[in-house]
Structure formats: C-alpha cells, structure tokens
Amino acid sequence: MNFRELCIAENNTLFMALRKINDTGYGTLFVVDEKMRMLGLITDGDIRRGLLAGADLQGPVTLIMNTKFTAGSQGQDRRSMLQALRRNHLRQLPVLDGDGVLVDAVLLDEALYGSIPNSVVLMVGGMGTRLRPLTDQTPKPMVRVGNKPILEDILQRLIYCGFKHFYFAVNYKAEMIEAHFGDGAQWDVTIDYLREEARLGTAGALSLLPTMTKPFLVMNGDLLTDMDFADLLRFHESEGGIATVSVCQQQMQVQFGVVEFENARVTRIAEKPFHVFFINAGVYVINPEALTMVQSGTYQDMPTLIAQMIDAQKSVSAFSVQGYWKDIGVITDLDQARRDFKKIG
Numbered sequence: 051m052n053f054r055e056l057c058i059a060e061n062n063t064l065f066m067a068l069r070k071i072n073d074t075g076y077g078t079l080f081v082v083d084e085k086m087r088m089l090g091l092i093t094d095g096d097i098r099r100g101l102l103a104g105a106d107l108q109g110p111v112t113l114i115m116n117t118k119f120t121a122g123s124q125g126q127d128r129r130s131m132l133q134a135l136r137r138n139h140l141r142q143l144p145v146l147d148g149d150g151v152l153v154d155a156v157l158l159d160e161a162l163y164g165s166i167p168n169s170v171v172l173m174v175g176g177m178g179t180r181l182r183p184l185t186d187q188t189p190k191p192m193v194r195v196g197n198k199p200i201l202e203d204i205l206q207r208l209i210y211c212g213f214k215h216f217y218f219a220v221n222y223k224a225e226m227i228e229a230h231f232g233d234g235a236q237w238d239v240t241i242d243y244l245r246e247e248a249r250l251g252t253a254g255a256l257s258l259l260p261t262m263t264k265p266f267l268v269m270n271g272d273l274l275t276d277m278d279f280a281d282l283l284r285f286h287e288s289e290g291g292i293a294t295v296s297v298c299q300q301q302m303q304v305q306f307g308v309v310e311f312e313n314a315r316v317t318r319i320a321e322k323p324f325h326v327f328f329i330n331a332g333v334y335v336i337n338p339e340a341l342t343m344v345q346s347g348t349y350q351d352m353p354t355l356i357a358q359m360i361d362a363q364k365s366v367s368a369f370s371v372q373g374y375w376k377d378i379g380v381i382t383d384l385d386q387a388r389r390d391f392k393k394i395g
Contacts, residue, residue, distance in 0.1 A: 053080070053144075053145075053152070053154055053155035053157075055074055056074060056076055056078070056079055056080055056142065056155065057079065057080045057081075057082050057086070057152065058070055058079045058080070058081055058082070058092070058111060059081075059082065059083075059084070060081055060082065060083050060089055060110065060111065060112050061110055062110070062111055063107065063108050063109060063110060063111070064097055064100065064101075064105060064106070064107050064108070064109055064110075064111055064113075064114070065107040065108060066111075067079055067092055067097060067111050068094070068097055068107070071093075071094050071097075076141065076142065076157075077093050077094045077095070077141065078091055078092070078093045078094075078141060078142055079091070079092050079093075079111075080144050080152055080155070081111055081112065081115045082152055085151065086151050086152050086153075087149065087150045087151050087152070088119075088121070088144055088146055088150055088151070088152045089112065089115065089117065090112070090115035090116050090117040090119065091115060091116045091119045091144075092111050092114065092115045092116065093116075096114050096115065096116060097114065099114070100113070100114035119144070120134060120140065120143065121143065121144045121145065121146050122134065122143050122144070122145040122146070122156060123145065123146065123147075124145060124146065124147040124148070124153050124154070126145070127372070128156070128278070128281075131143055131145070131156045132156065132210075132278070135156060141157070142155050142156065142157045143155060143156040166211070166212040166213050166214065166280060166283065167215075167264060168213070168215075168264050168265055168266055168267065168283060169213075169215045169216065169217060169262070169264070169266045169267070170208055170213050170215070170216050170217070170266065170267040170268075170269065170279075171216075171217045171219060171244070171255075171256065171259070171266060171267065171268045171269070172191075172201065172204065172205075172216060172217070172218050172219065172269055172270075172271045173219050173252045173255060173268065173269065173270050173271050174189070174190075174191040174201055174218050174219060174220055174227055174271035175219050175220050175221030175222055175224070175246050175249060175250075175255065176190055176221075176222065176249075176271075176272070177190070177222045177249075180380045188223070188226065189222050189223040189224075189226055189227055190222075190271070190272055190378075191204075191227060191271040191272060192223075192226055192227060192230065193378070195274060195378070195391050196391040199230065200271070200272060200273075200274065200378060201227065201231075201271050202230075202231075203274065203391075204269065204271065204273065205231070205237065205239075206237070207275075207276065207279070208267075208269075208279055209237055209239055211278065211279040211280040212280055213239075213267070213279065213280075214238075214239045214240065215239065215240045215242075216234065216239060216240065216241045216242070217241075217242050217243070217244050217259065218231070218241060218242075218243050218244065218271075219243075219244040219246060219250075219255035219256075219258070220243055220244065220245055220246065221245075221246040221248075221249050221250075222249075224243070224245060228243060244258040244259065245258070246258070248347075248349075249349065250347070250348070250349055250350070251349045251350050251351040251352075251354075252268070252270065252351050252352040253344055253350040253351055253352045253354060253355040254344065254345070254347075254348055254349050254350040254351075256268070256336075256341060256344045256355075257341070257344045257345065257346040257347065257348075259341065261338075262338040262341065263338060264338070265283070265286060265287065265335050265336065265337050265338070266335070266336060266338075267279060267282070267283065267333065267334065267335055267336075268333070268334040268335075268336055268352065269332065269333045269334070270332035270333070270377075272377065272378045273331075273332055273333070273375065273376065273377055273378070274374070274375075274376045274378060274391065275331075275333075275371065275373070275374055275375040275376065276373045276374045277296070277331075277333070277371045277372065277373055277374075277375065278372070278373075279333070282294065282296060282333065282335060282369050283335055285367070285369050286335035286367065286369070289365070289367040290365070291337075291364070291365035291366055291367045292336075292337045292339060292340050292359055292364040292365060292366065293334060293335065293336050293337065293340055293356060293359055293364070293366045293367070294334060294335040294366070294367040294368070294369050295330060295331075295334055295356060295366060295367070295368055295369070296330075296331035296332070296333040296334065296368075296369045296370075296371050297328040297329065297330065297331055297368045297369065297370055297371065298328065298329050298331040298370075298371045298375045299326065299327075299328055299370065300326075300327060300328070300329050301324045301325065301326045301327070302324070302325050302327075303322055303323070303324050303325075304322055304323055304324075304325065305322060306322065307319050307320065307321045307322065308320045308323055328368070328370070330353065331371050331375055332352075332377065333371075334352060334356075335369075340355070340359060340364075343355060343358050343359065343362075
C-alpha cells in the first residue's frame with residue numbers, strides 16, 4: 051500500500067477519517083497539511099473516544115488527532131525502523147524529512163514480508179557443557195534471557211521477519227523443548243522436529259530433513275541477535291551461490307607491542323594494536339543441492355560442510371550482520387546477553 055493512501059488532510063472531518071480507516075483496513079491515518087507536513091496521527095480508537103466525549107463527526111480531525119507520535123527519519127536504515135515498530139507496538143511508522151514532510155511510511159504488514167515460504171532449521175540439540183551447572187537440568191536453548199527462553203526469543207524474531215515453518219533439530223533433553231513449543235500453534239506457525247538418536251552436529255542433522263525445494267535458513271539455537279533474517283535471505287538469493295554465511299565484525303587488542311621488520315631492519319612498532327576480523331555468526335542460508343554433501347547418520351558441523359562446498363568450487367557468500375549479535379557460549383556471555391536484552395527490544 052502506498053503511504054499516501056493513509057494520509058488525510060487537516061481540514062477533513064472525523065466522518066471522512068472514519069470512512070477512510072474502514073476503506074484502507076488500517077487503524078491509523080497520517081494527518082498532513084497542504085505541503086504534506088505531518089501534523090499528527092488519528093486512530094479509530096481516537097475517534098471512538100472523541101465521540102464518547104461529545105465530538106461532532108463533522109468536526110475536523112485536528113480536534114482529536116495525536117500530535118505526539120513516533121516517526122522515522124529520511125535516510126534512516128530499515129532495520130532500526132523495524133525495531134521502532136516492534137518496540138512501540140506500532141502498525142505503521144511515518145518517515146519524515148528534515149522539514150517534517152511525510153515522505154514514506156514503514157507498514158508492519160509489509161515489513162513482515164507476508165509469509166515467507168522458506169523454512170528455518172534451528173540447531174537446538176547441543177548439551178551446553180560450557181553453561182554448566184545451568185544446563186545440567188535444562189537444555190541450553192531453554193535457558194532464559196529476559197522473561198523467556200533463548201529459543202523462544204529466536205523464534206519470535208524469525209516470525210516477526212515472516213518465517214512460518216520451522217524444524218528444530220533436537221537431542222539433549224529434547225522432551226523439554228518439545229513440551230514448551232509443541233507444534234507451534236501458539237505462535238501460529240508450524241514446528242517439526244528432527245530427532246537425533248545420536249549427536250550429529252550442526253550440519254549432520256540436516257540429513258534428517260525431508261526433500262527441500264527452496265533455500266532454507268540454518269541457525270544456532272544459542273544466539274541473541276536483532277539481525278534482519280529476511281534481508282539475509284534476499285541477499286542470498288541475489289548472490290546466486292549455493293550457501294551464504296553470516297559474519298560479524300569483531301576486534302581484538304594485542305596485549306603487546308607488535309614489531310614489524312624486513313631483513314632484520316625494524317620498520318614499525320605498533321603499541322598494543324587492534325586487529326579487526328570477521329567471525330562466523332552461526333546463521334546460514336543453504337540451497338537444497340548442498341544436502342547431497344551431508345552424510346546420513348554422520349557427525350558433521352557447518353564449517354566442515356561449508357569447506358566442502360568451497361573445495362568443490364561452489365560459490366559461498368558472506369553476509370555482514372548489522373546490529374546486535376551475541377553468542378551465548380559461557381556464563382559471562384549469558385550475563386551480558388541478559389543485560390543487553392532490554393536495549394535491543
């Protein structure tokens with residue numbers, strides 16, 4: 051839907067606003083002046099409350115519009131605007147230029163990309179030995195961050211991006227995961243289970259998949275991230291390779307002065323320099339043809355599978371993660387993730 055269809059001029063009546071809300075199916079309109087400068091929002095709830103307070107249906111919308119609203123800025127990245135939608139429980143986010151002119155809008159129904167037909171495989175069968183004793187009685191994906199298990203947060207973020215079909219690869223304390231998530235009906239999605247009789251690794255479990263016809267996401271079940279998963283899928287499809295590996299930029303400071311030299315002659319001394327590099331972020335997109343490289347019933351991790359693709363001269367792309375990313379590997383990582391949880395929404 052074009053954002054202009056959700057605009058209403060400041061001199062229009064409440065009756066006209068009510069009709070337009072009914073015609074568009076959206077509960078909110080953007081009130082603008084003759085230069086498209088945004089003045090406020092008006093919702094069906096605002097109109098109901100106004101009528102109950104004695105407002106006239108023939109009165110102007112400016113009488114009851116809400117002048118305090120959340121807006122995005124022209125040029126702002128899409129990821130942060132999607133975060134604002136989710137954080138403020140909005141269905142639409144107006145986008146304004148520097149003069150307050152409405153130039154676009156991010157609509158929740160469109161931001162969800164509809165229902166993405168591609169599946170997601172979540173690797174949740176690990177024992178979480180580095181998180182003991184927390185994982186002695188609880189599988190690692192069920193450890194809580196905020197008010198929910200890590201895996202539930204991952205699931206909800208994927209659903210928010212439009213994914214509807216999930217495979218959970220389970221092994222350690224699988225019954226606890228299955229009892230919590232069931233078939234996914236609580237979230238209006240479908241969850242199927244890949245039950246590993248023995249631990250197969252992050253790639254070996256893919257041998258349990260049924261025949262796949264579309265590229266699918268593979269993700270570790272112990273990550274806290276606000277990355278745009280649908281953007282990752284679009285990137286993969288545009289690159290045309292057999293697989294895409296998500297990467298995250300990190301830096302590490304060397305704790306000593308680094309000496310550079312040629313033929314025994316010192317050319318430079320860098321005192322405790324920072325080295326910048328990219329790490330594997332544990333989120334992949336895989337084409338179905340790659341499954342022929344996965345050996346049934348054999349332990350195999352994703353880095354090994356990716357290496358096989360490269361050795362076979364297949365094209366593998368790297369997608370740089372924008373935003374927050376945290377691997378919850380040890381207790382200190384979990385503590386940090388819990389502190390960060392409220393910030394990323």
